[in-house]
Amino acid sequence: MIQTSTKDLHDSGFEKVLNFFRKRSMWMLHYCTGCGAMELPPTMTTRWDMERFGIGPMATPRQADLLLITGYLSIKSLKRVIRTYEQMQDPKWVIGFGSCTINGGIYYDSYTVINRLSDYIPVDLTIEGCMPRPEAIMTGFQTLMDAIQKGEAVGYKKYKENYEWYKKNQDSVLGRTEPVFTSSEVKK
Amino acid sequence: MNQKEIIELIDNKFGIVKSNIYDEYQLSVVVKKENIFAALALMQLNDFKELSILTAVDWFDRNVFEVVYILFSYTHNQQLILKTEIERDNPEIVSVMKLWEVAETYERDVHEFFGIKFLGNPSLKPFFLHNWLDMPPMRKDFKTQQYSDKVFGKTKEEREK
Numbered sequence: 568m569i570q571t572s573t574k575d576l577h578d579s580g581f582e583k584v585l586n587f588f589r590k591r592s593m594w595m596l597h598y599c600t601g602c603g604a605m606e607l608p609p610t611m612t613t614r615w616d617m618e619r620f621g622i623g624p625m626a627t628p629r630q631a632d633l634l635l636i637t638g639y640l641s642i643k644s645l646k647r648v649i650r651t652y653e654q655m656q657d658p659k660w661v662i663g664f665g666s667c668t669i670n671g672g673i674y675y676d677s678y679t680v681i682n683r684l685s686d687y688i689p690v691d692l693t694i695e696g697c698m699p700r701p702e703a704i705m706t707g708f709q710t711l712m713d714a715i716q717k718g719e720a721v722g723y724k725k726y727k728e729n730y731e732w733y734k735k736n737q738d739s740v741l742g743r744t745e746p747v748f749t750s751s752e753v754k755k
Numbered sequence: 756m757n758q759k760e761i762i763e764l765i766d767n768k769f770g771i772v773k774s775n776i777y778d779e780y781q782l783s784v785v786v787k788k789e790n791i792f793a794a795l796a797l798m799q800l801n802d803f804k805e806l807s808i809l810t811a812v813d814w815f816d817r818n819v820f821e822v823v824y825i826l827f828s829y830t831h832n833q834q835l836i837l838k839t840e841i842e843r844d845n846p847e848i849v850s851v852m853k854l855w856e857v858a859e860t861y862e863r864d865v866h867e868f869f870g871i872k873f874l875g876n877p878s879l880k881p882f883f884l885h886n887w888l889d890m891p892p893m894r895k896d897f898k899t900q901q902y903s904d905k906v907f908g909k910t911k912e913e914r915e916k
């Protein structure tokens with residue numbers, strides 16, 4: 568039987584074949600506001616040579632598959648990250664890089680740095696460490712490649728399905744209309 | 756002009772509250788609030804041409820804000836820290852934009868983070884903070900941990916809802 572639509576192809580397991588090729592050709596967009604970006608140059612260049620896994624840097628979000636958030640995000644940069652993420656085409660993956668994206672890291676009590684990135688955009692993989700060494704990044708990439716092959720890294724599908732939940736969290740930070748502390752709490 | 760002469764010059768004109776010499780290149784002088792603009796103008800005439808930074812310190816226990824002006828002179832090779840104290844409730848001080856144009860940005864920054872009003876500065880608009888509606892965050896009575904918990908940190912049960 569000849570497969571005609573993309574949906575049929577996917578249903579019949581063609582996705583597995585696609586995933587095999589996807590995992591071997593990932594273009595990475597790195598959002599470098601945090602200090603973790605410092606570990607990327609050795610990862611990209613000759614010492615650890617990211618390109619042997621088929622991962623290369625990409626300049627624009629529309630042509631990238633992988634979004635790397637390297638460290639803490641303030642509210643203002645979160646807004647830009649969401650815009651960048653929504654510009655990227657499916658399939659797309661997000662790696663949270665360093666402890667700041669997991670629980671805020673050393674900025675856990677900051678008034679302007681978010682604590683948990685996966686509340687706002689779907690994160691497929693987090694690499695812990697402050698900052699993670701290039702070895703940890705390489706291991707992280709390989710873990711992600713395995714997850715893509717198995718069809719487990721489906722953050723972009725989760726984002727579509729639970730868009731209201733993500734949107735609500737994003738709005739609670741970006742579009743606040745009332746003060747966080749009421750006037751009685753301020754006086755205490 | 757050496758350090759003693761600088762202190763004498765300000766003391767003779769306005770009467771200083773306190774002065775301190777840190778080392779041979781750095782000294783600080785505290786003057787009263789009503790004399791700060793005149794003292795800064797005087798020092799500018801005496802070759803302290805550069806305003807390195809303008810910032811503030813919140814002394815919560817004494818209920819004062821300390822406004823700090825750091826001046827630098829290439830002729831005397833001295834760094835002069837001029838300070839003044841203003842009350843913490845309804846803090847206001849005159850802007851030094853007439854002396855240094857760059858003070859506009861510094862004052863805007865201090866206004867956002869401490870809530871100090873600089874009289875005569877036309878651009879005290881929101882600056883760095885995104886959509887900020889609470890009290891200025893660098894004040895000591897701003898509870899940053901509670902703020903972070905309320906805005907960013909949710910409990911696990913809330914997340915799963």
